[in-house]
Amino acid sequence: MPFGATVLDAGVRFSYWAPDAPHIALELGTEKPIVMKRKPHGWHRLDVAQARAGDRYRFCLPDGTRVPDPASRRNPDDVHGASEVVDPRSxxxxxxxxxxxxxxxxxxxELHIGTFTPEGTFAAARKHLIDLAALGITVVEIMPVAASPGHRGWGYDGVLQFAPDASYGTPDDLKAFVNAAHDLGLMVLLDVVYNHFGPEGNYLHAGSPHFFNAAHQTPWGSAINYDGEQARTVRDFFVHNALFWVEEYRFDGLRMDAIHAIxxxxxxxxxxxxxSALRNGPGRERHVHIVLENDANGARYLARDAAGKPLAATAQWNDDLHHAAHVLVTGDTDGYxxxxxxxxxxxxxxxxxxxxxxxGQASAFRSGELRGEPSTHLPSNAFVSFLQTHDQVGNRAFGDRIDALADPALLRAAYACLLLSPHVPMLFMGEEYAASTPFLYFCDFGHELAAAVSAGRRAEFGKFAAFADEAARARIPDPNATSTFEASKLNWQERLHGPHRDFLAFISELLAIRRRMVVPHLATQRGGGQHWCEGDILRxxxxxxxxxxxxxxNFGKKPATGVQPILGQTIYATGLVPSGHNETLRLAPGAVCVTLQEMNHG
Structure with missing residues (x-):
């Protein structure tokens, strides 16, 4: 990796890219800064024979500003402090x-390290991997861990893309988490953010302004420079970051956040x-999967070759399915x-x-903007589908989970349809036992920015009728309050009692059926499927x-009678009884029947 601090057989090589800077100095520990050697293409490098893993260092800009390494592998004292040399081979x-x-x-x-356990660390989360494997989970997707300001946050404000946030533990703690997951047969994906840097602790504007391209403006200011002058080194920074997580930490792939904002x-x-770098690199020796979030519903990244293998991304988050299901089971029609x-x-x-x-049709919510591309040619497993995510829970004012809002019978029907479909299903942490704890939006910015974020969040909800008056908005939890973060931590004891235990058994049953009956038939699906609606009946x-x-x-509020059954071996059924008339069925509200018909057996 050309960026950052590289441990050599003798000493450490330090590298910093600053094409406009006449000189960059290295501050190693308490020693006096040493001017680095200026190399071609904007690089400043210095080999220090006496440097070792564990040493602290910073870079000194021409104006005297002292900054952490943008490619720091560890920043123990948060994003404003010195970086630490890490030997990845240790x-x-x-x-x-x-x-x-x-x-x-x-x-x-999907889980958030900081709220998955009371301790909020990689080491504590590792102890619960056995519970996820027992449930039938095969992939753990971790929300972003790149170092971000403060001691709590969702992770999408990261500024040091190569450094696991110190509040969660050390690099070795994260590696031990991945190692333990693999021992249990679990893949691990990491959520990464390549569309922006966070608003606090990003020193690249000062040291390497070519990291940004003013020709493209985003909600976060000038876009990351992927296509302007000097873009090649910027692109290399993020390509190497993707390879870094998959090779150095042995993640099984990445979830790329909001690529529509790139x-x-x-x-x-x-x-x-x-x-391409992931598929032609580590992907040649093992399974490596790339999942996208793309609000534009772009299908081109999901194309398959003649053998059905992904040419670029493996799959994409399917917000459309979530939104439709949410309206169907809750009746909520606000916003999008x-x-x-x-x-x-x-x-x-x-x-x-x-x-x-x-x-490709017009979106009324987006003022008639055409949205999306045809997707019927794609296999169902090109879509990661869900009824909850960190976004869809956390972007609600009080972090409400769907079971607190939905008709219980219809919600169970939606879960059955999702978990037994050919889509790749995803659960958000605690969802498997209908956790009562919310997942709120929380952060830990400096005082001035913290006040702006808190005011902005409340103003955003002012657009909704329920928060039209100031008193209602004042009840929205302050994102910067420690109590908001603490309220979002899972209560693992819930899953052992009452309705939470029953719901866990329901989800476990569906996942067992999926694993046994559906998964063996998913290997070569080419296109999608078909659907029909008959009143409140979905086929x-x-x-x-x-x-x-x-x-x-049956997604109706009333029983449906005279319903024609479906062919095949029943692998799951609830709420169905024969009606006694021409072998038709009577379906209770929320009734579901799933069948599998082996084609070589008629």
Whole structure:
């Protein structure tokens, strides 16, 4: 890796890219700063024979500003402090036989390290991996861990992209987490943010202004420079970051946050280049998966080759399915849910059958803007689908989880449809036992920025009728308060008692059926499926590898009678009784039937 501090056989090489700076100095420990050697293409480098792993260092800019290493592997004293030299070869891995798992086996569990356990550390989270494996999870997806300001935050304000946040533990603690997951047969994905740096602690503007391109403006200011002057080194920084997490930490892939917010007019763009680097690098020796978040519903990154293998990304988060399901089971039509209010059942069915709901049509919520690309040609496992995520819970004023808002019978029906579909399902931490704890928006910025964030969040909710008056907005938890963070921590004891234990058993049953009956048929699915709506009845049909998967569900508030059954072996059914009339069925509200028909057996 050309960036940062590299431990050599004798000493350490320090590198800093600053093409406009006449000189950069290295401050190593308490020693007097030493001017580094200026190299071609804007690099400043210095080999220090006496330097060792564990040493603290900073870079001194021409104006005297002392900054951490943008490629720091560890910043023990938060993002404004000195960086620490780390020897990546010091950790003793014991997962060498691990080659990952095929994507068809993916069942994802998204978690936030800081709130997953009371301790909020990598080491504490590691102890619960056995619970996730027992549940039937095969992929753990960690929200961003790149160092960000303060001691608590979602992770999307990271400024040191190579340094695991010190509040969670050491680099070796994170490696031990990944190692333990692999020992249990779990893949681990890391959420990374390549569309912006956080607003506090980003010193690249001062040291390397070419990291940003004023020709592209974003909600965070000038965009990261992926296509302007000197862009090659900036692109290399992020390509190496992607490789760093997959090679040095042995992650099984990445989830790339909000790629729709990346500004890059070059071809291949940075998303395609990162996908290529991962597939042609570590992906040649083991399974490496790349999941995208893309609000634009772009299908081009999800293309498959003739054998059905991804050419770029493996899959993409499917917000459309979430939004349609949310309207269907809660009746909520505020904000972006308005786009799904006209026909939530039909939209939910289309999302399950075809992937995207919006495949090029106008969005009323976006003032008539055309949104999306056709997705019917893609296999269902090109979509990561869910009923909850950190966004969809945390972006609510009080961090409400869906079970606190939804009709219970309809919610269970939605879970059955999701978890037994050919989509890659994802659960958000605590969802498996209907956790009562909220997941709120929290952060830990400096005083002035903290006040602006708190005021801005309350003003944002002022657009909703429920928060039209100031008193209502004042009840919204302050993102910077420690209590907001503490309230978001899971209560692991809940899963052992009452309705939480029952819901956990329900989810466990669905995942066991999925693993046993559905997963073996997912390998060669080419396109999507079909759906039909008959009043409040939803029918779905997918052609899989040697089988047809069919679903029948009643999302009405009343029983449905005279319903024609579906063909195949029943692998899951609830709320169905024969009606006694021409072998039709009576479906209670929330009733679901799922069948599998082996095509070689008629």
């Amino acid at each position: 950790y003793a891995w014991h997962d060498d036989p691990w080659r990952g798992r095929p994507w068809t086996e993916a069942i994802i569990y 500004r890059d007019d070059s071809r291949p763009d940075i998303v395609e280049e990162i996908c 849910y308005a786009d799904y209010a006209d026909n939530p059942l039909g939209h939910f069915g289309r999302a399950l059958a075809e992937g995207f709901v919006f495949q 779905l049909d997918w052609s899989l590898n040697g089988a047809r998967l069919r679903m029948l569900a």
